Amino acid sequence: MDDKILEVKNLHVSFDTYxxxxxxxxxxxxxxxxxxxxxxxxxxxxxxxxTVQTIMKLIPMPPGRIKSGEIWFEGQDLVKxxxxxxxxxxxxxxxxxxxxxxxxxxxxxxxxxxxxxVIKLHKKVSNAEAKKLAIEMLDKVGIPKPKDxxxxxxxxxxxxxxxxxxxxxxxxxxxxxLICDEPTTALDVxxxxxxxxxxxxLKNEMNIGVILITHDxxxxxxxxxxxxxxxxxxxxxxxxxxxxxxxPKHPYTWGLLESLxxxxxxxxxxxxxxxxxxxxxxxxxxxxPFAARSDYAMVIDYEExxxxxxxGNNHFVKSWLYVEGAPKIDPPFRLKRKDKTDGEDL
Ligand SMILES: Nc1ncnc2c1ncn2[C@@H]1O[C@H](COP(=O)(O)OP(=O)(O)OP(=O)(O)O)[C@@H](O)[C@H]1O
Numbered sequence: 001m002d003d004k005i006l007e008v009k010n011l012h013v014s015f016d017t018y019x020x021x022x023x024x025x026x027x028x029x030x031x032x033x034x035x036x037x038x039x040x041x042x043x044x045x046x047x048x049x050x051t052v053q054t055i056m057k058l059i060p061m062p063p064g065r066i067k068s069g070e071i072w073f074e075g076q077d078l079v080k081x082x083x084x085x086x087x088x089x090x091x092x093x094x095x096x097x098x099x100x101x102x103x104x105x106x107x108x109x110x111x112x113x114x115x116x117x118v119i120k121l122h123k124k125v126s127n128a129e130a131k132k133l134a135i136e137m138l139d140k141v142g143i144p145k146p147k148d149x150x151x152x153x154x155x156x157x158x159x160x161x162x163x164x165x166x167x168x169x170x171x172x173x174x175x176x177x178l179i180c181d182e183p184t185t186a187l188d189v190x191x192x193x194x195x196x197x198x199x200x201x202l203k204n205e206m207n208i209g210v211i212l213i214t215h216d217x218x219x220x221x222x223x224x225x226x227x228x229x230x231x232x233x234x235x236x237x238x239x240x241x242x243x244x245x246x247x248p249k250h251p252y253t254w255g256l257l258e259s260l261x262x263x264x265x266x267x268x269x270x271x272x273x274x275x276x277x278x279x280x281x282x283x284x285x286x287x288x289p290f291a292a293r294s295d296y297a298m299v300i301d302y303e304e305x306x307x308x309x310x311x312g313n314n315h316f317v318k319s320w321l322y323v324e325g326a327p328k329i330d331p332p333f334r335l336k337r338k339d340k341t342d343g344e345d346l
Contacts, residue, residue: 003033003034003035004031004032004033005032005033005034005073005074005176005177005209006031006032006055006071006072006073006177006209006211007030007031007032007070007071007072007073008028008029008030008031008051008055008069008070008071008072009029009069009070009071009072010027010028010029010068010069010070011025011027011028011029011051011054011066011068011069011070011071012025012026012027012028012066012067012068012069013025013047013050013051013054013059013064013065013066013067013069013233014064014065014067015063015064015065016062016063016065017063017282019282020282020283021282022281022282023233023281023282023284024047024050024064024233024281025047025050025051025054025233026232026233026234026284027069027234028047028051028069028230028233028234028235029235030228030235030238032177032209032210032211033209034176034207034208034209035203035204035207035208035209036209036210036225036226037199037200037203037209037210037211037212037223037224037225037226038209038210038211038212038224038225038226038227038228039211039212039213039214039219039220039223039224039226039227039228039241040052040211040212040213040214040227040228040230041214041215041217041220041227041228041229041230041256042215042229042230042231042256043215043231043256043274043278044215045278045281046230046231046232046233046278047230047232047233047234048181048213048215048230049181049213050064050233051213051230052179052181052211052213054066054071055071055073055078055094055179055211056086056090056094056096056179057078057083057086057090058090066079073089073093073094073177074093074176088122091118091121091122091169091170091173092121092122092173092175093173093175093176093177094175094176094177094178094179095170095171095173095175095177095178095179095208096170096178096179096180096181097163097166097167097170097178097179097180097181097183097199098166098181098182098183099181099182099183099185099186104166104169105154105162105165105166105169106154107153107154107155108153109153110150110151110152110153111138111149111150111152111153111154111157111165112131112134112135112138112149112150112151112152114165114169115134115137115138115165115168115169115172116130116131116134118169118172118173119133119134119172119173121173122172122173123173131150133172134150134168134172135147135150137168137171137172138150138165138168140168140171140202141164141165141167141168141171141198141202142164142194142198143161143164143165143168159186159187159188159191160187160191160194160195163183163184163187163191163195164195164198167195167198167199167202171202171206174206175208176208176209177208177209177210177211178199178203178208178209178210178211179210179211179213180199180210180211180212180213181213182213182214182215183195183196183199183212184196184219185214185216192219193222196219196222196223199212199223200223212224217256217257217260218260220241220244221241221245224241225240225241226238226239226240226241226314227239227240227241227244229244229250229252229253229256231252231278231289231290232278232279232281232284232285232289232290233281233284233289234289234318235308235316235318236250236252236253236289236290236317236318236319237249237250237252237253237315237316237317237318238314238315238316238317239313239314239315239316240313240314240315243313243315245257247315248331249311249315249317249319249321249322249331250290250317250318250319251290251294251295251296251297251319251321252274252290252293252294254331254332255272255274255293255294256274258272258274258332259272259273259274274293275293276292276293277293279292285302286302286303286304286305287300287301287302287303287304287305287306288301288302288305288306288318288319288320295332296321296329298320298321298326298327300320301320304320306318306319306320306323307320307323309322309323
Protein backbone atom coordinates (compact mmCIF):
# COMPACT_ATOMS: atom_id res chain seq x y z
CA MET A 1 0.00 0.00 0.00
CA ASP A 2 1.25 3.47 -0.86
CA ASP A 3 0.96 5.42 2.35
CA LYS A 4 2.44 8.61 0.91
CA ILE A 5 -0.01 11.43 1.50
CA LEU A 6 1.99 14.47 0.47
CA GLU A 7 4.72 14.83 -2.08
CA VAL A 8 6.43 18.15 -2.68
CA LYS A 9 8.52 18.15 -5.84
CA ASN A 10 11.15 20.71 -6.85
CA LEU A 11 9.28 23.61 -5.30
CA HIS A 12 10.49 27.17 -5.91
CA VAL A 13 8.72 30.05 -4.16
CA SER A 14 9.67 33.72 -4.44
CA PHE A 15 8.43 37.09 -3.20
CA ASP A 16 8.61 40.03 -5.55
CA THR A 17 9.62 42.99 -3.41
CA TYR A 18 10.76 46.53 -4.22
CA UNK A 19 14.31 45.41 -3.53
CA UNK A 20 13.99 42.50 -5.98
CA UNK A 21 13.05 38.81 -5.97
CA UNK A 22 13.37 37.15 -2.55
CA UNK A 23 14.04 33.49 -3.38
CA UNK A 24 12.46 32.04 -0.24
CA UNK A 25 12.23 28.36 -1.29
CA UNK A 26 14.63 26.81 -3.74
CA UNK A 27 14.19 23.37 -5.25
CA UNK A 28 12.55 21.77 -2.23
CA UNK A 29 11.36 18.17 -2.41
CA UNK A 30 10.05 15.92 0.33
CA UNK A 31 7.32 13.43 1.20
CA UNK A 32 5.05 12.81 4.16
CA UNK A 33 3.64 9.38 4.92
CA UNK A 34 0.73 8.25 7.05
CA UNK A 35 1.56 7.71 10.68
CA UNK A 36 4.79 9.70 10.59
CA UNK A 37 5.87 13.09 11.85
CA UNK A 38 8.17 14.99 9.55
CA UNK A 39 9.93 17.83 11.34
CA UNK A 40 11.23 20.81 9.40
CA UNK A 41 14.00 22.57 11.30
CA UNK A 42 16.21 25.54 10.61
CA UNK A 43 17.03 29.01 11.85
CA UNK A 44 14.67 31.92 11.47
CA UNK A 45 14.21 32.85 7.83
CA UNK A 46 15.19 29.43 6.47
CA UNK A 47 11.82 29.00 4.78
CA UNK A 48 9.95 26.71 7.16
CA UNK A 49 6.77 28.77 7.39
CA UNK A 50 6.76 29.69 3.70
CA THR A 51 6.96 25.96 2.92
CA VAL A 52 3.83 25.04 4.85
CA GLN A 53 2.00 28.22 3.90
CA THR A 54 2.65 27.33 0.27
CA ILE A 55 1.25 23.83 0.80
CA MET A 56 -1.91 25.40 2.20
CA LYS A 57 -1.84 28.14 -0.46
CA LEU A 58 -1.82 30.77 2.26
CA ILE A 59 1.13 32.86 1.09
CA PRO A 60 0.03 36.29 -0.02
CA MET A 61 0.03 36.29 -3.84
CA PRO A 62 1.34 38.82 -4.82
CA PRO A 63 4.02 39.44 -3.59
CA GLY A 64 4.40 35.65 -3.21
CA ARG A 65 4.58 33.39 -6.24
CA ILE A 66 5.03 29.66 -6.79
CA LYS A 67 7.63 29.80 -9.54
CA SER A 68 7.65 26.09 -10.25
CA GLY A 69 7.19 22.69 -8.68
CA GLU A 70 4.40 20.37 -7.67
CA ILE A 71 2.59 19.65 -4.40
CA TRP A 72 0.76 16.32 -4.67
CA PHE A 73 -1.91 15.62 -2.06
CA GLU A 74 -4.36 12.77 -2.53
CA GLY A 75 -4.14 12.69 -6.30
CA GLN A 76 -4.25 16.46 -6.86
CA ASP A 77 -1.46 18.94 -7.52
CA LEU A 78 -2.27 21.73 -5.05
CA VAL A 79 -0.25 24.17 -7.15
CA LYS A 80 -2.95 23.87 -9.79
CA UNK A 81 -6.21 23.43 -7.87
CA UNK A 82 -8.83 26.18 -7.57
CA UNK A 83 -9.25 28.43 -4.52
CA UNK A 84 -12.57 26.72 -3.89
CA UNK A 85 -10.95 23.28 -3.63
CA UNK A 86 -8.23 24.72 -1.37
CA UNK A 87 -10.79 26.27 0.97
CA UNK A 88 -12.41 22.86 1.31
CA UNK A 89 -9.07 21.12 1.95
CA UNK A 90 -7.91 23.63 4.57
CA UNK A 91 -9.44 22.66 7.88
CA UNK A 92 -10.84 19.59 6.12
CA UNK A 93 -8.35 17.04 4.79
CA UNK A 94 -5.49 19.31 5.91
CA UNK A 95 -5.62 20.43 9.54
CA UNK A 96 -3.49 23.29 10.83
CA UNK A 97 -2.15 24.35 14.20
CA UNK A 98 -0.21 27.58 14.66
CA UNK A 99 2.00 28.99 17.37
CA UNK A 100 -0.47 31.19 19.16
CA UNK A 101 -3.76 29.44 19.96
CA UNK A 102 -5.50 32.76 20.52
CA UNK A 103 -5.05 33.83 16.90
CA UNK A 104 -6.66 30.59 15.67
CA UNK A 105 -9.73 30.93 17.87
CA UNK A 106 -12.52 33.47 17.61
CA UNK A 107 -12.67 35.14 21.06
CA UNK A 108 -16.36 36.01 20.66
CA UNK A 109 -17.68 32.51 19.93
CA UNK A 110 -18.03 29.64 22.40
CA UNK A 111 -15.54 26.93 21.64
CA UNK A 112 -18.15 24.23 21.19
CA UNK A 113 -19.76 26.24 18.42
CA UNK A 114 -16.37 26.80 16.80
CA UNK A 115 -15.72 23.07 16.65
CA UNK A 116 -19.25 22.37 15.42
CA UNK A 117 -18.79 24.90 12.61
CA VAL A 118 -15.74 23.04 11.32
CA ILE A 119 -17.52 19.70 11.52
CA LYS A 120 -20.57 21.02 9.68
CA LEU A 121 -18.45 22.67 7.01
CA HIS A 122 -16.76 19.41 6.14
CA LYS A 123 -19.31 16.73 7.02
CA LYS A 124 -22.97 16.27 6.26
CA VAL A 125 -24.29 15.88 9.80
CA SER A 126 -27.18 17.26 11.85
CA ASN A 127 -26.63 19.85 14.60
CA ALA A 128 -27.14 17.23 17.28
CA GLU A 129 -24.64 14.90 15.63
CA ALA A 130 -22.09 17.75 15.20
CA LYS A 131 -22.48 18.62 18.88
CA LYS A 132 -21.91 15.04 19.90
CA LEU A 133 -18.79 14.83 17.72
CA ALA A 134 -17.50 18.15 19.08
CA ILE A 135 -17.83 16.97 22.68
CA GLU A 136 -16.14 13.69 21.78
CA MET A 137 -13.31 15.67 20.18
CA LEU A 138 -12.84 17.80 23.30
CA ASP A 139 -12.67 14.63 25.33
CA LYS A 140 -10.17 13.12 22.90
CA VAL A 141 -7.76 16.05 23.27
CA GLY A 142 -7.85 15.69 27.04
CA ILE A 143 -10.15 18.51 28.09
CA PRO A 144 -11.82 17.56 31.37
CA LYS A 145 -15.60 17.97 31.65
CA PRO A 146 -16.03 18.44 27.90
CA LYS A 147 -19.80 18.98 28.15
CA ASP A 148 -19.33 22.00 30.41
CA UNK A 149 -16.28 23.30 28.56
CA UNK A 150 -18.25 23.15 25.30
CA UNK A 151 -20.21 26.21 26.43
CA UNK A 152 -17.21 28.36 27.34
CA UNK A 153 -15.33 31.12 25.52
CA UNK A 154 -11.61 30.88 24.60
CA UNK A 155 -10.54 33.33 27.35
CA UNK A 156 -11.90 30.90 29.96
CA UNK A 157 -9.19 28.38 29.02
CA UNK A 158 -5.51 28.37 29.99
CA UNK A 159 -2.88 28.60 27.23
CA UNK A 160 -2.31 24.85 27.16
CA UNK A 161 -6.04 24.06 27.20
CA UNK A 162 -6.60 26.58 24.40
CA UNK A 163 -4.00 24.82 22.29
CA UNK A 164 -5.86 21.56 22.97
CA UNK A 165 -9.02 23.23 21.67
CA UNK A 166 -7.12 24.32 18.56
CA UNK A 167 -5.99 20.71 18.07
CA UNK A 168 -9.60 19.55 18.50
CA UNK A 169 -10.67 22.00 15.77
CA UNK A 170 -7.78 20.98 13.49
CA UNK A 171 -8.71 17.32 13.83
CA UNK A 172 -12.50 17.70 13.92
CA UNK A 173 -12.90 17.08 10.20
CA UNK A 174 -10.65 14.01 10.39
CA UNK A 175 -7.77 15.29 8.25
CA UNK A 176 -5.15 13.08 6.64
CA UNK A 177 -2.43 15.66 7.11
CA LEU A 178 -1.85 17.88 10.12
CA ILE A 179 0.44 20.87 9.78
CA CYS A 180 1.85 22.29 13.01
CA ASP A 181 3.84 25.53 12.83
CA GLU A 182 5.72 26.01 16.12
CA PRO A 183 2.72 24.60 18.01
CA THR A 184 4.26 24.84 21.46
CA THR A 185 6.54 27.86 21.26
CA ALA A 186 4.10 30.10 23.11
CA LEU A 187 3.57 27.58 25.93
CA ASP A 188 5.63 26.89 29.01
CA VAL A 189 7.87 23.84 29.08
CA UNK A 190 5.75 21.30 30.96
CA UNK A 191 2.68 22.18 28.87
CA UNK A 192 4.81 21.95 25.72
CA UNK A 193 5.65 18.34 26.48
CA UNK A 194 1.99 17.47 27.08
CA UNK A 195 0.86 19.06 23.81
CA UNK A 196 3.60 17.28 21.84
CA UNK A 197 2.64 14.01 23.47
CA UNK A 198 -1.00 14.64 22.55
CA UNK A 199 -0.15 15.37 18.91
CA UNK A 200 1.91 12.19 18.80
CA UNK A 201 -0.82 10.09 20.36
CA LEU A 202 -3.50 11.43 18.00
CA LYS A 203 -1.19 10.93 15.02
CA ASN A 204 -0.94 7.25 15.92
CA GLU A 205 -4.61 6.83 16.78
CA MET A 206 -5.86 8.53 13.62
CA ASN A 207 -3.00 7.31 11.40
CA ILE A 208 -2.40 10.76 9.93
CA GLY A 209 0.74 12.41 8.60
CA VAL A 210 2.13 15.34 10.57
CA ILE A 211 4.43 18.16 9.47
CA LEU A 212 5.98 19.84 12.47
CA ILE A 213 7.83 23.10 12.05
CA THR A 214 10.15 24.02 14.85
CA HIS A 215 13.42 25.76 15.52
CA ASP A 216 13.76 23.64 18.68
CA UNK A 217 15.80 20.46 18.23
CA UNK A 218 14.61 19.24 21.63
CA UNK A 219 11.07 19.15 20.23
CA UNK A 220 12.37 17.27 17.19
CA UNK A 221 14.07 14.63 19.32
CA UNK A 222 10.87 14.03 21.24
CA UNK A 223 8.38 13.91 18.41
CA UNK A 224 9.78 13.48 14.92
CA UNK A 225 10.21 10.33 12.88
CA UNK A 226 12.00 12.08 10.06
CA UNK A 227 13.70 15.46 9.83
CA UNK A 228 14.45 17.97 7.10
CA UNK A 229 17.08 20.57 7.84
CA UNK A 230 16.42 23.77 5.91
CA UNK A 231 18.75 26.65 5.32
CA UNK A 232 18.32 29.68 3.07
CA UNK A 233 15.29 28.09 1.43
CA UNK A 234 17.02 24.80 0.63
CA UNK A 235 16.94 21.31 2.09
CA UNK A 236 20.52 20.63 3.25
CA UNK A 237 19.91 17.34 5.00
CA UNK A 238 17.14 14.79 5.46
CA UNK A 239 17.29 11.74 7.70
CA UNK A 240 15.33 9.69 10.18
CA UNK A 241 15.48 11.25 13.62
CA UNK A 242 18.04 8.81 15.05
CA UNK A 243 20.48 9.29 12.16
CA UNK A 244 20.04 13.04 12.27
CA UNK A 245 21.08 13.23 15.91
CA UNK A 246 23.70 10.47 16.00
CA UNK A 247 25.10 10.57 12.48
CA PRO A 248 24.55 14.10 11.16
CA LYS A 249 26.40 14.90 7.97
CA HIS A 250 26.00 18.53 7.00
CA PRO A 251 28.19 21.15 8.71
CA TYR A 252 25.03 23.22 9.25
CA THR A 253 23.36 20.33 11.09
CA TRP A 254 26.54 20.01 13.21
CA GLY A 255 26.22 23.70 14.02
CA LEU A 256 22.57 23.33 15.02
CA LEU A 257 23.36 20.34 17.22
CA GLU A 258 26.31 22.09 18.87
CA SER A 259 24.04 24.93 19.86
CA LEU A 260 21.76 22.48 21.71
CA UNK A 261 22.26 21.96 25.46
CA UNK A 262 23.04 18.31 26.19
CA UNK A 263 22.92 16.20 29.32
CA UNK A 264 26.30 14.67 28.50
CA UNK A 265 28.11 18.03 28.42
CA UNK A 266 31.04 18.66 30.74
CA UNK A 267 30.45 21.52 33.12
CA UNK A 268 33.21 23.55 31.44
CA UNK A 269 31.91 22.89 27.93
CA UNK A 270 30.11 25.88 26.42
CA UNK A 271 27.26 25.97 23.96
CA UNK A 272 28.33 27.19 20.59
CA UNK A 273 26.16 29.52 18.56
CA UNK A 274 26.71 29.33 14.81
CA UNK A 275 28.72 32.44 13.94
CA UNK A 276 27.59 34.74 11.13
CA UNK A 277 24.20 35.24 9.53
CA UNK A 278 22.25 33.46 6.78
CA UNK A 279 22.70 34.73 3.22
CA UNK A 280 20.59 37.39 1.57
CA UNK A 281 17.83 35.62 -0.35
CA UNK A 282 17.65 38.45 -2.87
CA UNK A 283 20.97 37.22 -4.08
CA UNK A 284 21.59 33.71 -2.74
CA UNK A 285 25.10 32.28 -3.12
CA UNK A 286 25.60 30.00 -6.10
CA UNK A 287 27.35 27.23 -4.16
CA UNK A 288 26.59 25.79 -0.72
CA PRO A 289 24.54 28.53 1.00
CA PHE A 290 26.20 27.68 4.34
CA ALA A 291 29.79 27.92 3.00
CA ALA A 292 30.48 31.41 4.35
CA ARG A 293 29.67 30.25 7.92
CA SER A 294 31.22 26.80 7.70
CA ASP A 295 34.60 25.71 9.06
CA TYR A 296 34.58 22.91 6.51
CA ALA A 297 33.96 24.89 3.31
CA MET A 298 36.08 24.02 0.30
CA VAL A 299 36.70 26.19 -2.77
CA ILE A 300 34.03 24.35 -4.72
CA ASP A 301 31.45 25.19 -2.02
CA TYR A 302 31.64 28.84 -3.06
CA GLU A 303 31.45 28.09 -6.75
CA GLU A 304 29.07 25.27 -7.55
CA UNK A 305 25.79 24.03 -6.18
CA UNK A 306 26.43 20.80 -4.26
CA UNK A 307 24.62 17.62 -5.28
CA UNK A 308 22.05 15.97 -3.02
CA UNK A 309 23.96 12.84 -2.01
CA UNK A 310 22.00 9.68 -1.16
CA UNK A 311 23.73 8.05 1.82
CA GLY A 312 21.25 5.16 2.02
CA ASN A 313 18.62 4.50 4.67
CA ASN A 314 16.70 7.55 3.41
CA HIS A 315 19.51 9.83 4.52
CA PHE A 316 20.30 12.65 2.09
CA VAL A 317 22.80 15.47 2.35
CA LYS A 318 23.40 18.36 0.00
CA SER A 319 27.13 18.74 0.26
CA TRP A 320 30.37 18.39 -1.66
CA LEU A 321 31.86 16.61 1.37
CA TYR A 322 30.28 13.30 0.40
CA VAL A 323 31.09 13.04 -3.28
CA GLU A 324 33.79 10.63 -4.39
CA GLY A 325 37.28 11.98 -3.79
CA ALA A 326 36.22 14.54 -1.17
CA PRO A 327 38.48 14.81 1.88
CA LYS A 328 37.36 12.66 4.80
CA ILE A 329 36.46 14.74 7.79
CA ASP A 330 35.14 13.92 11.20
CA PRO A 331 32.24 15.83 12.70
CA PRO A 332 33.33 18.26 15.42
CA PHE A 333 31.61 16.16 18.11
CA ARG A 334 29.40 13.16 18.48
CA LEU A 335 26.35 12.84 20.62
CA LYS A 336 26.91 9.99 23.04
CA ARG A 337 24.50 7.17 22.75
CA LYS A 338 23.68 4.67 25.41
CA ASP A 339 23.78 1.20 23.94
CA LYS A 340 21.65 -1.14 26.00
CA THR A 341 23.61 -4.22 24.96
CA ASP A 342 26.97 -3.34 26.45
CA GLY A 343 26.10 -0.40 28.65
CA GLU A 344 28.86 1.74 27.19
CA ASP A 345 28.60 5.16 25.67
CA LEU A 346 29.08 4.91 21.95
N1 LIG B 1 5.50 38.46 2.39
C1 LIG B 1 6.83 38.34 2.22
N2 LIG B 1 7.52 39.25 1.49
C2 LIG B 1 8.85 39.14 1.30
N3 LIG B 1 9.60 38.15 1.83
C3 LIG B 1 8.98 37.24 2.58
C4 LIG B 1 7.57 37.27 2.82
N4 LIG B 1 7.24 36.22 3.61
C5 LIG B 1 8.40 35.56 3.85
N5 LIG B 1 9.44 36.15 3.23
C6 LIG B 1 10.85 35.74 3.25
O1 LIG B 1 10.93 34.35 3.03
C7 LIG B 1 12.03 33.80 3.77
C8 LIG B 1 11.58 32.59 4.55
O2 LIG B 1 10.75 32.99 5.62
P1 LIG B 1 10.00 32.00 6.62
O3 LIG B 1 9.04 32.80 7.41
O4 LIG B 1 9.51 30.83 5.89
O5 LIG B 1 11.18 31.53 7.57
P2 LIG B 1 11.07 30.60 8.83
O6 LIG B 1 12.12 29.57 8.66
O7 LIG B 1 9.68 30.12 9.01
O8 LIG B 1 11.46 31.59 9.98
P3 LIG B 1 10.79 31.79 11.43
O9 LIG B 1 11.30 30.67 12.28
O10 LIG B 1 11.32 33.12 11.84
O11 LIG B 1 9.31 31.79 11.21
C9 LIG B 1 12.58 34.92 4.65
O12 LIG B 1 13.74 35.46 4.05
C10 LIG B 1 11.47 35.94 4.62
O13 LIG B 1 11.99 37.25 4.75
